Amino acid sequence: MKLIKEEQFITCVFDNNELNSTESYWTPERIAEAKPMIEFGSFETKLKCTDDVQPSQDADVSVFPFSCGGKLLFTINGKSYYGTAQFVEDQRIILTAAHCVRASDDGEWACNFAFYRGYQKDEAAQVIAIKSVSIRTEWTPPVNYAYDYAFLIAESDSKSSCLKCETMLQTDKVTAFGYPATIKDGNIMQKVTSEVVSNTGIDGVVAMLNTPFTGGSSGGAWLKQSTNDYKVVGLNSFLISSCENVVFGPLMDDNFNVLLNYVKNTKERIFYGN
Numbered sequence: 001m002k003l004i005k006e007e008q009f010i011t012c013v014f015d016n017n018e019l020n021s022t023e024s025y026w027t028p029e030r031i032a033e034a035k036p037m038i039e040f041g042s043f044e045t046k047l048k049c050t051d052d053v054q055p056s057q058d059a060d061v062s063v064f065p066f067s068c069g070g071k072l073l074f075t076i077n078g079k080s081y082y083g084t085a086q087f088v089e090d091q092r093i094i095l096t097a098a099h100c101v102r103a104s105d106d107g108e109w110a111c112n113f114a115f116y117r118g119y120q121k122d123e124a125a126q127v128i129a130i131k132s133v134s135i136r137t138e139w140t141p142p143v144n145y146a147y148d149y150a151f152l153i154a155e156s157d158s159k160s161s162c163l164k165c166e167t168m169l170q171t172d173k174v175t176a177f178g179y180p181a182t183i184k185d186g187n188i189m190q191k192v193t194s195e196v197v198s199n200t201g202i203d204g205v206v207a208m209l210n211t212p213f214t215g216g217s218s219g220g221a222w223l224k225q226s227t228n229d230y231k232v233v234g235l236n237s238f239l240i241s242s243c244e245n246v247v248f249g250p251l252m253d254d255n256f257n258v259l260l261n262y263v264k265n266t267k268e269r270i271f272y273g274n
Contacts, residue, residue, distance in 0.1 A: 001111065009262050011134040012101075012109055019129045019155060022112045026073055028122070034073055034080040036181035038215030039099045039238040041145055041248065046201035049243040052210045056190040059177050061118040061125065065223060065230040066189060067160040070117035070124060071179050072096055072219060074110040076103050082186065084178040084220035085115055085152065087162035088232055089260060092267055094130070094152040095165075096219030097237055098139040101150040107141045117158065119179070121187050129155040134263050136255065146204025148237040148250050151263040163221065165260065166231040167252045169206055171224040172196060176208055176247070178217025178236055186216040196222065196234070200248065206234060208247045214239070222249060 001018060004011040014022075059066040069086035072094075085096035094115055102109050113133070118125030131153045138147040175193040179186040195209045208222060213236055222234035237249040250256070 001109065008137055009134055009259060010137055011132055011266060013132040014111070014130065018111070019131070022114060022129060025112050026114050030080055031073065031122070034082045036186055036216030037081040037083040037100055037218045039097070039104065039218060041238040041240055043202050043240055045240055045243055046199060047197070047207060047243060047246060049246055050210065051245070053212050053245050054192050054194045054210045056183055056192040056212055059189040059191040061120050061189050064161055065163055066177060066191065067118055067125070068158070068163050069177055069189065069221065070115055071119035072100060073112070073114045073116065074100060075112040076110045077108050082179065082216060083218040084216070084236065086221050086232070087117070087158045087160065088165050089162060090264060090267070091157040091162055092154045093162070093263060094154055095221070095232065095235065096150055096152065097235060098135045098148045098150040100219050101133045101135055102139060104143045105141060113152065115152070115154065117160065120189065126159050131155045132266065134259065134266060136259055144204070145202070145238060145248070146250050147255065149235060149252070149256060151260060153263065153267050163230060163232050165252065166224060166233050167254065167256055169196065169198065169233050169251060171233060174208060174222040174224060174233060176211065176213060176220055176222045176236060178213055178220030180213045181216040182214045183212065198251070202248070204251050205248050206251050208249065210245055211247050212245065213247050
């Protein structure tokens with residue numbers, strides 16, 4: 001892998017040999033053995049947690065918006081993991097959590113990325129290799145969870161559509177999706193709709209309340225729905241052990257857009273030399 005370090009961003013680019021190796025790495029046995037990625041933040045929060053939980057439902061990965069999402073497989077420190085990701089803004093740009101790309105504790109980079117779009121019960125509508133991953137420099141240990149997002153450039157176009165993003169969380173209710181390991185063994189995408197709040201007491205971090213999501217849902221989108229349209233307004237980031245049934249996520253602000261625009265330009269350079 002090749003690291004490209006700039007003032008605000010770090011990009012990891014994988015060469016053709018690495019892509020070929022990844023293709024053969026993910027055997028059915030390794031996919032089955034992959035562990036759900038889970039991230040815990042060591043914060044004190046102002047939120048009062050309750051035992052109320054909104055029940056999740058199976059998401060139909062054959063239809064929009066869930067057809068844009070899927071299971072993200074990767075390895076860190078020689079161990080296999082899975083999280084959740086989705087196509088956004090472009091047919092080759094994928095959004096996930098930064099901790100699925102680079103470990104929050106030791107800064108180790110993930111590799112062997114494969115995106116199984118529309119994953120359901122060991123099958124996928126499309127299996128896509130990943131050419132590069134980009135994060136903001138703030139996701140360097142000690143990490144800042146307000147920047148727990150990453151963009152991946154796919155080696156091939158999505159055969160589905162892509163989701164649009166909206167910043168500053170202009171809603172009080174979202175629908176999140178992901179592959180939580182505690183529900184149907186993480187083999188069927190789940191969706192849940194619940195309240196989202198900003199009074200977490202953690203700078204740049206918001207929270208989705210009363211959700212059953214746990215490990216494996218990392219990186220899955222929070223969706224705002226309006227007039228049959230869906231926009232990504234957040235994602236599943238981390239849990240706090242003392243605050244059950246709450247998933248925290250970064251507030252998508254101008255810094256999010258700056259990274260997104262950088263990745264769009266990076267895509268042009270990687271594939272077209274511009």
